[in-house]
Amino acid sequence: MASAAVFTHLVRTLAPHEPLSFRYRSCGYGPGMQTIPEGWLDGDENAILDFRYTKSTRLSWYFDHHVTAFGSAEEARAALASSDKAHQVFYEPTYGSCTKLIADVASARFGVESEALAPLVAWADVIDAARFPTAEAAVDREEPVLKLASVVEHHGDGPFLKDMVPRLLERPLDEVARGADITELYRPLAAARETFIKRVKQAGTRMGNVVLVDLSDAPIDAAAKFVTYALFPEAMYSVTVTRQKQHIKISVGYNPWCGKERRHDIAAICRRYDGGGHPVVGAASFPLAEITRARAVALSITRELDT
Numbered sequence: 001m002a003s004a005a006v007f008t009h010l011v012r013t014l015a016p017h018e019p020l021s022f023r024y025r026s027c028g029y030g031p032g033m034q035t036i037p038e039g040w041l042d043g044d045e046n047a048i049l050d051f052r053y054t055k056s057t058r059l060s061w062y063f064d065h066h067v068t069a070f071g072s073a074e075e076a077r078a079a080l081a082s083s084d085k086a087h088q089v090f091y092e093p094t095y096g097s098c099t100k101l102i103a104d105v106a107s108a109r110f111g112v113e114s115e116a117l118a119p120l121v122a123w124a125d126v127i128d129a130a131r132f133p134t135a136e137a138a139v140d141r142e143e144p145v146l147k148l149a150s151v152v153e154h155h156g157d158g159p160f161l162k163d164m165v166p167r168l169l170e171r172p173l174d175e176v177a178r179g180a181d182i183t184e185l186y187r188p189l190a191a192a193r194e195t196f197i198k199r200v201k202q203a204g205t206r207m208g209n210v211v212l213v214d215l216s217d218a219p220i221d222a223a224a225k226f227v228t229y230a231l232f233p234e235a236m237y238s239v240t241v242t243r244q245k246q247h248i249k250i251s252v253g254y255n256p257w258c259g260k261e262r263r264h265d266i267a268a269i270c271r272r273y274d275g276g277g278h279p280v281v282g283a284a285s286f287p288l289a290e291i292t293r294a295r296a297v298a299l300s301i302t303r304e305l306d307t
Contacts, residue, residue, distance in 0.1 A: 001152050001161055002099040002124035003049040003063065005168040009114050010106040011045075024161035027051055050098035052276065053079055053089075061088050063102050065095040067267045068276025093278075096129025097121075119173045123149075130281070135229035135257050141193070144177035147186045154189055154222055192222035200227050200240075208306035209236040209260075212298065216241045216248055216291055229255045236260050237305040241298045244285075248294040252301060253281040264305055273297060 004024055012020060025040055036054040040046075047061035048054060053070050062079070069091060070076035076091070083089040095101045103121045106112040114121070123145050125131065132138040141147050152160075167176050176182070199220075204213045211232040220242050228238040236258050240251045252270060254262045266282040275284025286294040 001156055001164060001168070002097075002120050003102055004161060005120060005165050006099055006102045006106065006114060006117055007047060007049055007061070007063070008165055009117060009169060010102065010110065010112050013106075013112045014110060022165070024158055024165060026157045026161060049102070053091075055079070057087075059087060061090075063090045063098055063105070065091070065093055065098050065101050066276060067093045067278060068271050068282070069093070096131065097125040097127075099124035099128070116172075117168070120168060123173065130226065130256055132226075135226050135233060135255070138226035139197075139224055139230045141186075141190065144174060144182075148177040148182055150189050150193070150222065151182055151185045155185055189222045192220075193224045196220055196222060196224050197227050197231075200224075201231055204228060204232060206232060206235060207302050210302045210305045211235040211238050212302045213238065213240040214295060214298065216243045216295065219243045219245065226253075228253075229257060234258065236262070237264070237266075237302075239298050239302045239305070241294060243288070243291070246288070248286045248288060248291050249283055250275070250286070250294060250298050250301070251281075251283045252277075252305075254279075256280065269301055269304065 008022055023043065027036065035052055036048055038054075038056055038058070041054070041056055041058035045060040046058050047063070048059060049063050051064065052066070052068070053062060053064065053075065055075065070079065079089050080091065090101065090105050092101055099121050103114055103117070106114065127146075127149055130138060141150065152164075164176070196215075199215055200213050203215055204211050211228050213228060223242065228235065228240065232238070233255075236255055238251075238253050238255065242249050242251070250270075250273070252266050254264075254266060262280060265279045267277045267279050270277055270282035270284045273284035273286075275282055277283055284297070286297075
């Protein structure tokens with residue numbers, strides 16, 4: 001959502017006198033969706049932000065920061081080599097967030113500043129890169145912007161983005177986060193988060209340097225990221241299995257507050273199972289019918305991370 005807002009500001013600034021209209025689509029990795037469907041790229045200009053690259057003559061803009069953004073090193077080289085005014089590719093895996101990448105490219109390459117969006121860029125970078133001072137701070141939801149983040153994670157489909165992106169461009173971030181509709185949407189999520197935390201506390205199992213949490217026995221209504229690190233602060237890694245509405249998800253992460261140096265590339269591990277992410281965090285998805293396989297994969301990853 002933050003990337004969409006900053007990108008929209010960039011395009012509007014580059015074409016100040018054109019009657020532009022925008023359509024937003026939300027997408028997430030899952031079985032059968034590793035790239036954007038060609039049919040989605042049906043605008044006069046099309047952008048993919050913070051998602052895996054899709055090779056297409058219809059693609060006008062591409063921004064991403066994941067080390068698994070491309071299907072192969074060859075595809076990455078070809079995409080970057082073909083970048084021109086009609087097909088602009090901006091990729092930098094050293095960035096903590098795609099939002100910050102877009103803001104920096106807008107400033108350095110196009111001379112477009114976004115001072116009013118600075119708080120949004122800063123918060124997106126903190127959330128995406130887990131730049132919280134402690135695990136407890138990452139889990140805490142007293143801060144309105146973090147409540148907004150939870151709402152986006154749960155409700156952030158196309159219609160939601162259509163309403164929220166213009167709002168972020170017109171009003172201060174804190175005002176948007178404190179909006180009555182956001183408060184109302186967050187209320188049931190708060191209760192669901194508490195249930196999730198209790199389930200993690202009950203199901204979490206330490207296996208050496210790793211905490212394995214299998215929550216696939218029942219669907220989850222809302223997750224609380226980083227809660228495993230708050231509950232198991234000495235664990236270096238976490239592997240969590242959850243049942244979503246349409247798939248089983250394995251989330252893998254490194255605990256940045258454990259005080260120990262990371263020894264594994266999590267993105268590379270997840271890529272083996274058609275997933276991806278960053279060296280410090282990643283995920284892979286499986287069809288609901290493959291729950292037994294997903295559990296076996298989670299156990300295998302846990303054992304690998306403990307070596």
